Amino acid sequence: MKNRTLIKDLKEHVGTEVTIAGFVDVRRDHGKLIFIDLRDASGKVQMVALPNHKEAHELAATVRPEWVIAVTGKVNKRPEKMVNKDEPNGEIEMEVLEINVLGKAKELPFELGADTNIDTHLDYLPLTLRDKKHTAIFKVQAYTVKAFREFYTREGFTEFQAPKLIGDDAEGGANSFDVSYFKHTAHLAQSPQLYKQIMVGVFERVFTVGNVYRAEKHSTTRHINEYTSLDIEFGFITDHTDVMEIENRFLLHLEKELKAQCAEEFACLEEEIPAVPKKIPSMKLTDALTLIKKETGANKTDAMDLDPEDERWLCEHAKKEHKSDFIFITHFPTAKRPFYTYRDEANPMYTKGFDLLFRGVEITTGAQRIHDYDALIASLKEKGLDPEKFSFYLQAFKYGMPPHGGFGMGLERLTQKLLGLSNVKEATLFPRDLNRIDTLLSK
């Protein structure tokens, strides 16, 4: 559209005639005076149609929420008693001279922003996503990805595009989706893990952002079957603490960027941007379990992993003791970690791996990886996996690899916890679960 003024810029045009365009947010018909709030991607403004502009006034009486219109009008200062200091355009209004309907809308099934249940919300996503709370969620998500890329690019990491269609299910068969690939069966990748390790041999430091797939049958508030993974991997590390350190610094960068770019969105969702410690507290799994036993009496010291209750407890502990929303748990048992995880020389029953917990849940899994070819083959065999199936990947190690490590982080779960949302599906644009791909699958 030529000569369109963005609504956020209207303040600079008081006293002049301009054209704006957007979606009708609400119409209040007072007979002679018809008020219309118009919304574009930049903001919102109140417009008033008066009877002296007959054609525009008649048209104004017919528009309804979500109609798309272009409006030419005069930007006026509001009378003193009508000024609303809480709104960006609360000191002005636009006098409607001409309306041009660009797109009509049918009557809405409910008001935009109405408090619907999650299923209704998902059924009507193309409409409900337009509500400012949902727009805020995905603005924060977009800035989170941007901050991730910016930080790691600055740290000398190169982005690469990882394939999602894979030939063999590298990390255990039960949780992968099968794809009919011509005369063969392929799978959807559960992570870019093996490819990002290969790429350490090429660029030393790499990151990738893309969809990953888990064919998990449970339906919870923190699982979805297709999600976006933020992944890094880099070489020439000393051990897993280098990976933790560069994740810590990313989170500090993220905090800074969210404060600079998304203060309005966090305010809209009534949530605080988390304060990231300069050094996130860290604890070995065995120490964490011992502490839980000591403090709560729950005897889980033989546990191989944390359950959701432990994760919540440890986060509360970190908040109380270290004023931190984050805590690293390290040295999970070798038996519970994937074949490529590096073992602790001091006790090979445990790995140089870690989880990052944030506000009650795990948001990252990371580790140093095995880089020695023979050790990797031994580890595959130990896990009952066939090295022959990994021959493509194993070349990277056969032909020389530095010590390396990395982590993966689910974008939607991170968004959920950043914004205090009760369900990860609210932080997923078009969530896929057991029962739904856009519409319900059972119907």
Next chain:
Amino acid sequence: MKNRTLIKDLKEHVGTEVTIAGFVDVRRDHGKLIFIDLRDASGKVQMVALPNHKEAHELAATVRPEWVIAVTGKVNKRPEKMVNKDEPNGEIEMEVLEINVLGKAKELPFELGADTNIDTHLDYLPLTLRDKKHTAIFKVQAYTVKAFREFYTREGFTEFQAPKLIGDDAEGGANSFDVSYFKHTAHLAQSPQLYKQIMVGVFERVFTVGNVYRAEKHSTTRHINEYTSLDIEFGFITDHTDVMEIENRFLLHLEKELKAQCAEEFACLEEEIPAVPKKIPSMKLTDALTLIKKETGANKTDAMDLDPEDERWLCEHAKKEHKSDFIFITHFPTAKRPFYTYRDEANPMYTKGFDLLFRGVEITTGAQRIHDYDALIASLKEKGLDPEKFSFYLQAFKYGMPPHGGFGMGLERLTQKLLGLSNVKEATLFPRDLNRIDTLLSK
């Protein structure tokens, strides 16, 4: 690694002792003098091991290409006659004091950078990607994606994550891969088209970068079955020329960025960064076919589309007549374009759609889209599609949409043509085709 100096920075350390780490590129053993070229992600340097440092000298005699080593040594200026001005580190060499082996490598099946055929190249990707020519290709690709995101972010576009797992194959069934999705059949998306249109209702201007899938059985030098699509869509346009304009400006930005960031990579591949015209020439399909008939005698004036030969001819024509590597072809027949394509009011047999041709092939398809709900339903029916199957998507239009349009561009094909590569598989990190997912499928 603590205290590691990057090889590109060695020039600043002449006369001092530093530690570097990387991959052995080549070793030349002259008995007393052993030369090793060491490569890290930042550059390459020649090192020399002398017999007076006995331990290091003995170890130097054993290292082979692709071994990963850390080396402590003294940075010296080369004797005058050994200076090589063509290399970034051609004026220095490093005297080896200590070698620390971080990762051994088996003997290589061929020298890195050897001129292999495409199948051998693909069989050994974890190794062959390390060659500087291939590294250069994917550096250019990373900068291309970065330039894309930067440009559209600056233009007010918001990034979103499009789902790849879809319930109904929206753009025709034959070319989609089937996925076993619990008790249902899902499909892999052929494009983010329907989702990016929905998102115009949310953010007005959006872009997305992600994998798309085509179950096409042909095996050519320009097709792959999984590729990366760069997609934009935006509202409040006048017509398709707004889409062409904002693509033209992106390409100008890309040219600028590639010149600033990738001159070395283009030099390595002996290719020119294309000059993008301020205004890319444009021609209607019917005019293009008439011109081809007039100039070549080939009577294709009834053709509904361009064939590869036409695309090459038109690119040569644009080069000759307009000194342009790019040409837009517009107004393809409605019958050959997807249901959502906007029709030309002057002649509804043709669309307000376009292709962008670059160095002989189509790299973009774009268009204005239908935004009126009733017109969209009529178009679906006309194409023999069932509107009921599109009910989720259609909500966006039912509840008000502005005039809008966008384009999609294949990242790998763009990279291929930018760098003059003969096969798109060379511009795809881990290409999937009829016969191959990493390893050959038939074995």
